[in-house]
Amino acid sequence: MKYPAADLDETIYNPERQLDVHVIEELSKCEWIEQGKNLVITGKTSSGKSYLANALCICALRQFKAARYMKASQLINELSKAEKLDVYQEELNLFAGYDLLVVDDFGLMNLDVNKCRNLFEVFDSRDPHKSILIISQFPVSTWYDMFQNHTYAEACFARLLSRAYRLEMNGKNMRNMEPISK
Template sequence: MNENLSLTHEELLICERLRSLRMSGMADAFESQMLDPNADLAPFIERFTEIVNHEWQIRYDKKFKRYLKQAHLRYPDADLDETIYDPARKLDTDAIERLATCHWIDEGKNLLITGMTSSGKTHLSNALCISALRQLKTVRYIRANTLMLELEQARLKSTYLEYVTALSKLDLLAIDDFGLMELDLDKCRDLFEVIDGRDGCRSTIIISQFPIKSWFDLFREHTYADACLARITDKRHSYRLEMNGISMREAEK
C-alpha cells in the first residue's frame, strides 16, 4: 500500500456511512482498495465481491464463535482428522463423511453412537456438532445426568416449559453418557418430554456405552421406554455408528 495515498472526501464519506450501518468490515475492505494504487487492475465485480466477502466473513466468524460457546462442547476443537481412518478403530468412515455434511440434520433424523469406553464417542460426536455449527446450526451438547438435573431444577424454578421449549428449538441436541443415570418415573417423564418435543423435526445424538438392545431396561417405567425408544431408535428416522475399536487412551500412550 502506498503511504502517500489518502482517501478523498467522497471515499471518507462512504467509509463513515458504512460504519454507521455497522458494516465496518466493508468499510475496512473499501478503504484498503481505495489506498491500493493497483486496485483498478481488477474488474469491478471482483473488487466488490472482495468487499462484501470481507464483511460476511467477519459476521460469520462472530456468529460461529457465539454458537460454539452456547453449544458447551466437551471438545470445542474436535475435528474429523486422519485418525478416523485408522483401521484399528473399526469405524464406518463413509457414513461419518456423509454425516459431516449435516444433511441428516436438515431431515430431522437422529444419530445413535454406541461403543466401548474410551473409543472416542464423545470426541466424534463433538466433531459432528462442530460440522453443524459451521453451517450455523444451533447445537447443545450435554451429559444425560446434567440434563436430568437441569430439568429438575427448571421444574423447581417454574421454568420447566421454557427449558423444554428451548431444547425443542435446537437444530441438534447431543446427549452423552446415556444409560449412566437412573431413570425413575420422573426422569422417564422428563426424557420423554425432551425427545417428544424434537421428534420428527429436530435431530438428536444419543451417545452411550451400552448397546441399543439394552436401552429398554434402563427405564424404570416401561411405558415411557416404549414411547422414547420408538422416537429415537426407529431405523427410518435414525442412523447408527458403532465404535468398538481400540481405546483412544491406550493409543495415545
C-alpha cells in the same frame, strides 16, 4: 462441549478404529440434521464416541446450525430444576429449539418415573423435525431396562430410534492411541 477442538482428522482413517469412514464423511455433511433424523453412537468406554460426536456437532455449527452438547445427567438435572422453579415449559422449549441436541453418557444414571417423563418430554418436543445425537457405552438392546417405567421407554424409543442412524464404535481404546503421521 467436552472436546471443543474436535475434528474429523486423520485418526478416523486408522484401520484399528474399525470405522466406516464413508458413513462418517456423510454424517459430517449434516444432511441428517436437515432431515430431522437422529444418530445413536454406542461403543466401549474410550472408543472415541464423545470425540466423534463433538466433531459432528462442530460440523453442524460450521453450517450455522444451532447445537447444544450435554451429558444426560445434566439434561435431567436441568429439567428437574426448571420444574422446581416453575419454568419447566420454558426450559423444554429451549431444548426443542436446537437443530441438534447432543446427549452424552446416556444410560449412566437410573431413570425413575420423573426422569423417564423428562426424557420423553424432550424427545417428544423434538420429534420429528429436530435431531438428537445420543452417545452411550451401552448397546441399544440394553436400554429398555434402564427405564423404571417401560411405557416411557417404549415412547422414548419410538421417537428416538425410528428415524435414527446407528454407529457402533468397536475399535481400539483411543486414550492409548498416538495420532497417525502423514
